Structures are given as C-alpha cells and as structure tokens.
Amino acid sequence: MKSKKPIGRSEILKINYLARVEGEGAMYVRVKSGKVADVKLRIFEPPRFFEAFLRGRRYSEAPDLTARICGICPVAYQMSACHAMENAFGVLVQGQLRELRRLLYCGEWIESHVLHIAMLNAPDFLGYPDAIQMARDHPDLVKLALQLKKTGNSIVNLLGGREIHPINVRVGGFYRVPTKAELEPLVEKLKWAQDASLQLIKVAAGLTFPDFEQDYEFVALRHPDEYPFNEGQIVSSRGIDIPAREYDAHFAEEHVEHSNALHSYIKGHGAYFVGPLARYNLNFNRLSPMAQQAAKEAGLGESCRNPFKSIIVRGVETLWACEEALRIITNYEMPPAPHVEIRPRTAVGYGCTEAPRGILYHRYRLDNHGVILDATIIPPTSQNQKIIENDLRNFVAENLDLPTEKLSLRCEQAIRNYDPCISCATHFLKLTVERD
Amino acid sequence: MDYESGMPLIVGIGNEFRRDDGVGLEIVRKLRPLVPQAEVQEASGEGAELVELLSEHNAVYLFDAVSSGAAPGTIYRIDSHKEPVPTKFFHYSTHDFSLAEAIELTRALGSLPRVLVVYGIEGADFDPGVGLSEVVSYAVDDVIKQCLAELATVS
Numbered sequence: 001m002k003s004k005k006p007i008g009r010s011e012i013l014k015i016n017y018l019a020r021v022e023g024e025g026a027m028y029v030r031v032k033s034g035k036v037a038d039v040k041l042r043i044f045e046p047p048r049f050f051e052a053f054l055r056g057r058r059y060s061e062a063p064d065l066t067a068r069i070c071g072i073c074p075v076a077y078q079m080s081a082c083h084a085m086e087n088a089f090g091v092l093v094q095g096q097l098r099e100l101r102r103l104l105y106c107g108e109w110i111e112s113h114v115l116h117i118a119m120l121n122a123p124d125f126l127g128y129p130d131a132i133q134m135a136r137d138h139p140d141l142v143k144l145a146l147q148l149k150k151t152g153n154s155i156v157n158l159l160g161g162r163e164i165h166p167i168n169v170r171v172g173g174f175y176r177v178p179t180k181a182e183l184e185p186l187v188e189k190l191k192w193a194q195d196a197s198l199q200l201i202k203v204a205a206g207l208t209f210p211d212f213e214q215d216y217e218f219v220a221l222r223h224p225d226e227y228p229f230n231e232g233q234i235v236s237s238r239g240i241d242i243p244a245r246e247y248d249a250h251f252a253e254e255h256v257e258h259s260n261a262l263h264s265y266i267k268g269h270g271a272y273f274v275g276p277l278a279r280y281n282l283n284f285n286r287l288s289p290m291a292q293q294a295a296k297e298a299g300l301g302e303s304c305r306n307p308f309k310s311i312i313v314r315g316v317e318t319l320w321a322c323e324e325a326l327r328i329i330t331n332y333e334m335p336p337a338p339h340v341e342i343r344p345r346t347a348v349g350y351g352c353t354e355a356p357r358g359i360l361y362h363r364y365r366l367d368n369h370g371v372i373l374d375a376t377i378i379p380p381t382s383q384n385q386k387i388i389e390n391d392l393r394n395f396v397a398e399n400l401d402l403p404t405e406k407l408s409l410r411c412e413q414a415i416r417n418y419d420p421c422i423s424c425a426t427h428f429l430k431l432t433v434e435r436d
Numbered sequence: 437m438d439y440e441s442g443m444p445l446i447v448g449i450g451n452e453f454r455r456d457d458g459v460g461l462e463i464v465r466k467l468r469p470l471v472p473q474a475e476v477q478e479a480s481g482e483g484a485e486l487v488e489l490l491s492e493h494n495a496v497y498l499f500d501a502v503s504s505g506a507a508p509g510t511i512y513r514i515d516s517h518k519e520p521v522p523t524k525f526f527h528y529s530t531h532d533f534s535l536a537e538a539i540e541l542t543r544a545l546g547s548l549p550r551v552l553v554v555y556g557i558e559g560a561d562f563d564p565g566v567g568l569s570e571v572v573s574y575a576v577d578d579v580i581k582q583c584l585a586e587l588a589t590v591s
Contacts, residue, residue, distance in 0.1 A: 115484070132537060135544035142545060149484050164480055 010034075013396070013408050025420070027411060028258075029396050039393045041385055041415065043259040051375045059085045059344060059370040060171055066362070066377065067165050070421060072115070075108035075156065076355030078169040079230055080362040080377075085171040087244070088349025088366050089342055096335040097173040098230075099328045100159060104169070105229040105353075106325040107155025110193065112356035113276070113314040113321075114152065116419045117200060118145030121311050124413040125207040141203060144196055148318070151193040155186060155325060173339030183329045190326045197319035198294055204312040205298035210410065212395060213305040216387065217269055218278035221354050227286040227320060228279065230353045235282055238269060244352035247361050253378065264383040271386035274358025275418060276313040277304060291320040307391060307417040314419075344370030355380050357419050381420045388418055444474045444495040444551070444587060449481045449535060456508075456559030456572045460499035463555075463579055470580070471587060486538035487545075495551035497583060500535055501559040501572075508560030509571040511579055516543070516552040553586070555579050 013029040030038040050069055054062060062081040067074035079101060086093060093101070118141060119131040128134040135142040153163045158178060160166020168175050219240065223232035235241045240250055253262035266272050284292065284302045295316045300309065346368045352361045358380030365373040391414050399407055448464030451457045461478050468476045475493075479485060481500070490496055502512060504522070514521055520543075521536040535554070542548050557579060560569040568576070 130537075132540045132544050135541055139545045142541070146484050146487055150488065153484070163485070164482060 015408060015412055029392060036393050036397045039389045040258040041389050043261045051377055054372050054375040057372050059366055063169050071164050072112050073108060073355045074165045075104055076353060076360050079353040080351040080360045082171050083230055083353060084349040084351030084362040084364050087351060088347040089345055091340055091342060093173055093340055096333060102229050103325055103328045104159045106321040107152045109321040109356050110152030110318055111149050113318045114145050114149040117311055117314050118142060121416055124416060144199060148193055148196045151189045170339055172342045175338060177335055177338045179334055180332055183332055186329055190322050194322040197322055201294050201298050201315035204315045209306060209308045212308060216273040218281045219272045219274050220279040220282045221359060222282055227283050228354050234352055244350040261382050263385045265386060271390055273387045274380045274383045276317050277307060277310045280313045287320055288323050290323060291316050294319055310417045357381060357421055384418045388415055445493040446474050446476045446497045448478050449500040453566060455561040455563055455565050456568055457501045457562050459501045459557045459568055459572055462568060463499045463576055466580055481535055483538040487542050490542040490549055491547040493549050496549045498554045500556055502556035503559060506558045508558050509575040510558040511575055512556035514554040516554060521554055
C-alpha cells in the first residue's frame with residue numbers, strides 16, 4: 001500500500017503500469033539517503049521491427065505501412081514517409097496539394113491534442129483517476145472535447161478516406177482530392193471548433209500548475225512563414241539549424257537496458273525536448289494573432305519552460321489548427337491532378353515533420369526501382385525519453401517533502417506532460433519510486 | 437450521417453484480420469438483410485465514435501469479441517442498465533479508450549440509450565489472419581437468433 005506520509009530518506013516509488021499513455025511502460029524512482037539515486041522510464045512494449053520489414057518493399061508502400069505504427073498519429077507517419085520519398089526522388093509537392101496535406105495534419109493535431117487535454121491529462125489536474133470519473137462532475141468539458149475531437153476526425157475522414165489509418169495518402173499527393181463543395185460542410189464545424197478551442201484553453205489556464213521550470217534544449221521545425229507541419233529547418237534553442245538530411249550528423253540513438261525504445265540525444269549536448277512546448281517556444285511568432293492572444297490571456301509568455309503547462313500549449317495549437325484549416329478550406333481550389341508523377345531513382349531520402357508529439361524523422365535508402373534498401377524511423381517519444389527521465393529526477397529532488405502517494409501521482413503526471421506514445425517509440429507505463 | 441434515427445442501431449465491432457476478433461463484424465453483416473427495421477453499422481471500436489453513437493440513439497445493440505478466459509464460443513449478453521461492462525472483456529488500447537470505457541463514459545454523462553445491450557462472444561484465436569475459428573462461427577448463428585428474437589419484442 002502506498003504511504004500517505006512524506007517520502008522517507010530512502011524509498012522506491014513504483015508505477016508498475018502507467019495509465020492514460022499509449023503502449024506499455026513503467027516508472028521506477030529510487031531515493032537513497034534523501035537523494036534521487038536512480039530514475040528509469042521502462043518501456044517494455046515489445047520491439048516492433050518496422051524498420052526491418054520495410055526493407056525490400058516499394059517506396060509507394062511506406063506511407064501506409066508506417067501509418068500502422070500508430071493509431072493516434074498515422075498522418076504524421078504518412079507525411080514523414082511521403083516527404084522522405086519525395087526528397088529522394090527530387091519531387092516538390094506544392095500549391096493546393098501541399099495545402100491539403102497541411103489540412104490533413106490540422107485534423108490529426110486537433111484529434112490528438114483534444115484527446116490528451118480532456119481525456120488523458122485533465123483528470124491529473126482535477127484530481128480524478130480517469131476521464132470517466134471526471135465526466136460525472138465535468139460533463140460539459142467532456143462533451144465539448146468529444147465534439148471538438150470529432151471535428152478533427154471529420155477532416156481526417158474526408159481527406160484520408162477514414163478516421164484511423166487513412167488510406168488516401170500517397171507519395172506525390174493523394175489518390176483522390178476533394179471538391180470544394182465536399183470541404184464546405186467543414187467550415188461551420190471549424191468555426192464552432194475555434195470557439196470551443198478558446199473555451200478549452202480557458203479551462204486549461206484555470207488549472208493549478210506545479211512550480212517547475214527547467215532549462216531545456218527545445219527542438220522543432222521552423223519554417224520562414226508558417227507554424228510548422230511538414231517543412232522547415234530542424235532548429236534548437238541552443239543553435240542547431242539544419243535541414244533534415246543532416247539529422248544523423250547531429251542526433252544519435254543509444255540502447256539503454258531498461259527500455260525497448262532507443263534513447264535519442266544531441267551529439268555533444270545530450271537530452272532534448274520535442275513536442276508542443278518545443279514548437280511553441282521556437283515558433284511563437286509564427287502563430288496566428290488569435291492564437292498568440294489566446295496564449296497571452298492564458299498567462300503564457302512568448303516562451304514557457306514549465307512542462308506541466310503543455311496542456312495549455314496543446315489548446316493553443318488546437319485553436320491554431322482550427323484557424324489554419326479554415327484558411328485552407330476558404331482558399332481551396334481543386335487541383336488539376338491529385339498527385340505529381342514520381343520517378344524512382346537510386347537515392348537516400350530524408351523527411352522530418354511535426355507529429356502532434358514532436359518531430360518525426362524518416363530516412364530511406366532506395367534503389368533505382370524505388371525498392372527500400374534500409375529505413376530509419378525516429379518517433380518523438382524516443383527523442384523525449386531522456387528529458388522525461390531528467391524531469392522525474394529533478395521533480396522528485398525538489399518535492400521529497402510530498403507524501404509518497406501524491407509524489408507518485410505527480411510523477412505520473414510529469415510523464416504524461418509529454419503525451420508519450422510508447423507503441424510508436426518501441427520500435428513503453430508502470431511507476432516505481434524506491435527509497436532505501 | 438444521420439444519428440438522430442429512431443431506429444434501433446446495430447453495431448459490429450472488431451478487426452476481421454485478427455481471426456475471431458472479426459466475429460462482431462460477421463454477425464452484423466449476416467443480420468443486415470434480416471433487420472430492415474434497424475440501422476446497421478460496423479465500427480473499429482474507437483471510443484469517441486462509440487460515445488457519439490450511444491448518445492444519439494434510443495436503442496443500441498453492440499457485438500464484439502471477448503477474451504475473458506471462458507470456453508471459446510461462450511456468448512455473453514450484458515444489459516448495460518443492469519450491470520457495468522467488465523473492462524477486461526474489451527480492452528484493446530491504452531491510449532484511446534475501449535468499448536467498456538466508452539459505455540461507462542456515456543453513463544457518466546447521463547447519455548446512455550434507453551436500451552443498450554452488449555453481446556460478447558469469447559474468441560479462440562486472435563492471431564493475424566482471416567476467418568473465424570469453427571467453434572466461434574457456430575456461436576454466430578446462435579447470437580443472430582437471440583438478437584432477432586430480442587428485436588421482435590422491441591418492435
């Protein structure tokens with residue numbers, strides 16, 4: 001049984017199965033002589049070998065195969081795969097096809113962010129074990145979120161052919177593009193969704209946040225004009241500014257014994273932070289005036305280093321995605337062809353796009369028939385593992401006076417700040433805090 | 437899509453590419469021509485979609501495979517107004533929420549349909565592949581008979 005007394009000088013905090021995260025993982029924290037001796041984010045979701053079974057498949061199969069890595073962010077996998085292949089074959093997808101890809105990504109961000117804000121993360125702040133218990137006291141919040149998530153679903157459904165694992169994306173564009181009339185019904189839904197996002201941001205802003213600011217190296221895409229989805233340089237808050245093809249020169253992965261997901265780090269720097277908070281810090285001035293205003297009214301500055309406030313940032317990004325979707329639909333004109341022609345060639349292709357949880361890097365080596373010789377896929381949760389462990393170490397060290405039960409809950413919350421997607425990363429949640 | 441229908445809603449849930457997980461889909465496909473008075477849908481089991489379907493119909497019958505450890509082919513009939521749906525029956529994902537959680541969330545929101553019956557069929561084989569195992573396919577006809585009798589009393 002968990003103790004309600006303050007954590008002793010030596011104790012183990014354990015969560016054997018982390019709830020409200022995607023996939024199977026656990027947390028282990030050992031406190032020895034009043035100091036944090038060991039922190040492990042254990043990912044025991046089995047390895048999934050996607051990179052291996054992509055070998056020998058055609059380039060055209062990569063978007064649909066990799067989409068199967070995740071039921072929450074399949075669009076991200078499709079986008080990174082398509083851009084990597086197009087990079088390999090020297091193709092640029094522009095105009096309305098490019099805009100439709102952004103629209104599809106808006107749908108996925110809305111779905112994923114709203115699910116996390118209301119169903120996975122809000123119960124932590126409001127003191128409920130899950131969204132079902134929360135729904136009894138906060139039915140309007142849950143209903144609002146379900147409706148908002150549905151708006152995202154309807155974008156993905158319309159453009160992708162279905163809500164989960166969309167089937168309409170191909171290298172070069174789409175199999176079929178919608179008519180303007182088909183997109184029109186989304187306009188009213190998105191106008192409502194814009195207002196609903198503002199309400200959700202207000203709810204998030206009213207929560208109580210632990211006083212916990214860290215000195216992170218944030219990494220995100222940055223585009224000259226846009227809040228990033230599919231294009232831009234990979235930039236960091238400590239000076240990295242590179243195209244996707246230089247990713248391997250600056251970033252590396254290592255195996256650690258306690259995790260089935262490789263840990264990423266920046267060569268010569270160490271742990272880094274990807275996801276909504278990183279994007280926000282590196283791209284605040286690329287947000288729309290309405291999203292900037294909503295962020296300010298929610299008490300966020302142009303930068304924010306408290307990971308617990310990611311819930312507000314997800315709300316701001318949801319608002320922005322609704323606005324961006326409306327803009328795209330308003331200006332839409334059906335393109336003459338649903339995709340551009342692809343001519344395979346011997347090449348290596350690199351793609352990096354902004355999945356809801358942060359940058360998702362794909363690299364493919366291809367032969368002259370477009371057959372994949374080898375593949376590397378680095379999902380956002382792999383990249384965040386080290387920083388999650390750092391947060392746990394620092395958070396426990398600063399909060400040793402908290403009762404063990406409360407500390408354990410806060411640790412779990414600290415993990416959920418990152419909305420980790422363990423299925424994606426295994427290519428991981430249980431929680432243990434040990435004091436001896 | 438018209439969710440305001442007064443007709444009973446019949447929903448099959450599952451993945452036909454994981455053998456017996458497709459039993460719910462098989463049942464509603466066979467039911468479809470037999471129940472012109474009902475709306476028949478197939479669903480992946482995504483929680484938010486289910487909450488919406490449940491919230492907007494008066495009578496809902498759900499069909500899904502179960503993995504409870506009982507003998508394969510065992511048929512469970514759960515009247516959701518009389519008992520909660522055991523989460524272990526239908527848990528399929530940790531990030532999104534399952535059928536059982538969708539029903540409990542709808543109950544917490546006070547939006548359960550007047551009639552909500554869940555048929556669960558214990559599967560034997562959830563490995564990748566197409567086609568039901570023999571013992572589960574026998575249960576399909578039994579469930580259909582039960583459901584038709586039940587629908588006859590409602591209408």
